[in-house]
Amino acid sequence: MDIRHFRYFVTIAETGNITKAAEKLGMEQPPLSQQIRRLESSLGVSLFRRQPRGVSLTEAGLTLLPHARLILDLRRQFIEDAHGLAQGKKGHLRIGLAGAVPLLPSIPFAIRQFSTIAPGVTLSLEESNTPALCEALLSYRMDITILRPPVPDQANVKVIPLLDEPTLIALPKGHPFTSLPEIHLSRLAAEPLIIFPRELGPGFFDAILAAYRDAGVTPSLGQQAPQIAGTIPLVAAGLGVSIVPQSLHQLHTGGVTFHRIARPAPHATLAIGIRTGEQPPLIHHFITVLQQACKTHLTLPD
Amino acid sequence: MDIRHFRYFVTIAETGNITKAAEKLGMEQPPLSQQIRRLESSLGVSLFRRQPRGVSLTEAGLTLLPHARLILDLRRQFIEDAHGLAQGKKGHLRIGLAGAVPLLPSIPFAIRQFSTIAPGVTLSLEESNTPALCEALLSYRMDITILRPPVPDQANVKVIPLLDEPTLIALPKGHPFTSLPEIHLSRLAAEPLIIFPRELGPGFFDAILAAYRDAGVTPSLGQQAPQIAGTIPLVAAGLGVSIVPQSLHQLHTGGVTFHRIARPAPHATLAIGIRTGEQPPLIHHFITVLQQACKTHLTLPD
DNA sequence: CATGACCCATATATAAAATGTATGGAGACA
DNA sequence: TGTCTCCATACATTTTATATATGGGTCATG
Numbered sequence: 327m328d329i330r331h332f333r334y335f336v337t338i339a340e341t342g343n344i345t346k347a348a349e350k351l352g353m354e355q356p357p358l359s360q361q362i363r364r365l366e367s368s369l370g371v372s373l374f375r376r377q378p379r380g381v382s383l384t385e386a387g388l389t390l391l392p393h394a395r396l397i398l399d400l401r402r403q404f405i406e407d408a409h410g411l412a413q414g415k416k417g418h419l420r421i422g423l424a425g426a427v428p429l430l431p432s433i434p435f436a437i438r439q440f441s442t443i444a445p446g447v448t449l450s451l452e453e454s455n456t457p458a459l460c461e462a463l464l465s466y467r468m469d470i471t472i473l474r475p476p477v478p479d480q481a482n483v484k485v486i487p488l489l490d491e492p493t494l495i496a497l498p499k500g501h502p503f504t505s506l507p508e509i510h511l512s513r514l515a516a517e518p519l520i521i522f523p524r525e526l527g528p529g530f531f532d533a534i535l536a537a538y539r540d541a542g543v544t545p546s547l548g549q550q551a552p553q554i555a556g557t558i559p560l561v562a563a564g565l566g567v568s569i570v571p572q573s574l575h576q577l578h579t580g581g582v583t584f585h586r587i588a589r590p591a592p593h594a595t596l597a598i599g600i601r602t603g604e605q606p607p608l609i610h611h612f613i614t615v616l617q618q619a620c621k622t623h624l625t626l627p628d
Numbered sequence: 629m630d631i632r633h634f635r636y637f638v639t640i641a642e643t644g645n646i647t648k649a650a651e652k653l654g655m656e657q658p659p660l661s662q663q664i665r666r667l668e669s670s671l672g673v674s675l676f677r678r679q680p681r682g683v684s685l686t687e688a689g690l691t692l693l694p695h696a697r698l699i700l701d702l703r704r705q706f707i708e709d710a711h712g713l714a715q716g717k718k719g720h721l722r723i724g725l726a727g728a729v730p731l732l733p734s735i736p737f738a739i740r741q742f743s744t745i746a747p748g749v750t751l752s753l754e755e756s757n758t759p760a761l762c763e764a765l766l767s768y769r770m771d772i773t774i775l776r777p778p779v780p781d782q783a784n785v786k787v788i789p790l791l792d793e794p795t796l797i798a799l800p801k802g803h804p805f806t807s808l809p810e811i812h813l814s815r816l817a818a819e820p821l822i823i824f825p826r827e828l829g830p831g832f833f834d835a836i837l838a839a840y841r842d843a844g845v846t847p848s849l850g851q852q853a854p855q856i857a858g859t860i861p862l863v864a865a866g867l868g869v870s871i872v873p874q875s876l877h878q879l880h881t882g883g884v885t886f887h888r889i890a891r892p893a894p895h896a897t898l899a900i901g902i903r904t905g906e907q908p909p910l911i912h913h914f915i916t917v918l919q920q921a922c923k924t925h926l927t928l929p930d
Numbered sequence: 931c932a933t934g935a936c937c938c939a940t941a942t943a944t945a946a947a948a949t950g951t952a953t954g955g956a957g958a959c960a
Numbered sequence: 961t962g963t964c965t966c967c968a969t970a971c972a973t974t975t976t977a978t979a980t981a982t983g984g985g986t987c988a989t990g
Contacts, residue, residue: 327703345936354980356941371711375768378936389719393705419687663949
């Protein structure tokens, strides 16, 4: 009772003639007769009446025929689905985004574009911190991530640089520097720096501290924010200043002003993270769209 | 891409372990590995990730798994349906009934009983005349018939006697004999006999004429009725008398009275007609129910 | 009524494919 | 580091499907 038997059954039913069916199937008549006979005996029911001028369906055959057609159709669809999956036209992609990444316009743009190009692909998005993203990636709870390098497990996560985003200083409204469009970090030495826990994004964290160091000062660390975007309300509350990716200026939170940073300024580096040694077409496809979007749809400075 | 491959795929997915899946499938591990590998390459997509402690589904595998399960379920159902058909528990039966047969209580009783016993079987009923029934039977438009023997094509239609139904005389209301419970045919010699065309039921037709002959008279043939039950309105209209199967007394047509016939009296013989050399369980089953019903559920004389 | 055409069934031979056996290799765990 | 687990590979074997050759039965045709 194989797929083959279903095909034989349906073809014979359609031609009403074993000899012609065999020809249509690209085989000889005797094996086809034999297979159908075997099928009938295994089912315990006659599907065809052997008549002098051919064969005709029995009542049982007539009843079972649509069922057999259905199974053949489903099999065909299964194979087509598999090919679609193989080519990255169908499937599901679990995307992990590092903190504040959704605020960078290129990212939602790329995602919208991808779902237009590959309508058969469903996407799920999740925002988390870089180390958690890596872990989710390695335990196959995610398929692709946009994270802030470096990553803890260099060996198992392949990191593909995506873009370097400038950063801005966030000052509470009414701060003496509010009128300055560009500020040197050295002038912020006295201000408590609101920053996220280093574990949530060691790369960006270290980049900020390194810029301070290059500017010749050491920041005084103020209150810890629960995440990158979480620094803004704390700044607004007057608890200090913070350094954030440029895209956060979109958050029109009252009580905060954003200012360019004079060199040396940190960058918020974003990269694509995938499992090493694995790059299905679906993922490859998504990466291409992402890179293209970041190239053409550049974030303009304020 | 066989049914087998679907089963392999699903079993491995369920155990997460090729070795254990092979055991479950009653085969060795290497061929199973090989078959899955072959399946994957024919689909052009990886279904499993090979890991040190077993295998796990890829995204594509996860997507395709329910589809594979569905196909396996449908195949199982197909086989079960076939077995049901083989045992006469499922299917469809096209039943042909000779004229006025539905009026014989045993017949609807048997049909109701059968549909209770075999709920998986759908029935279709059609009323026609005996020669037409035989033709429909032989051209596979009917599966079983209840007809009035003899049949034209003795060779290809197997006739199984079912019952002999007594006949009644139908008189128009107000006829001089209305008060007699039993009438001898010789007394009807003068009355025009309303009868159906001989082609529609030669057996019953000849039985009626033979009874007249045995009674020593020759009937004068009156108007022809379009069918057996169709004689009644004509009798009611006063155009003559007629001889009908006993069951027709159920037709409480005003204007007609029914009377027993003194010997010699014709009988309305009914028989089951099926194709010779063919007796699927479904048909056999129905015949059994029919015979049982006719035996126990005898039509009582008026 | 005989002959040829058509179609399905059977028998045997051949080719293909799946399975079994034996073995190797890679990673996990102690 | 050694052992265990589990999958992959190589080769032998068996099963299975298919091809070839042939026979029987029915229908149409001369």
